[in-house]
Amino acid sequence: MQEYSYMDLYLPRGTSRETARQVLTEHAEYGHWELDRLRLYPDGSRRVRLRRKIIRVARTM
Template structure:
């Protein structure tokens, strides 16, 4: 079974599309995060949930 850790970002309504894209790209490239869910509200704010796999070392002996 895969386990994930989650990161929730709340972007205010004044955030441009380019700024949001840049922020998510940096998290993906440097942190290993992938997009799990994006909610866009009628007032313009965004809630973004990112996830990444938790890698656990398994003891062999």
């Protein structure tokens, strides 16, 4: 079973779609995060949950 690490972001009301895209793209490219969930609220704010795999290295002897 895969294990994931999660990060929650809050993008306030008034954040443009382009700015939101840039923020999520930077997290994806440099932090290896992927989009798990995005919720757009009626007031225009967004809650974003990103996830990335936790890689466990097995010891070899």
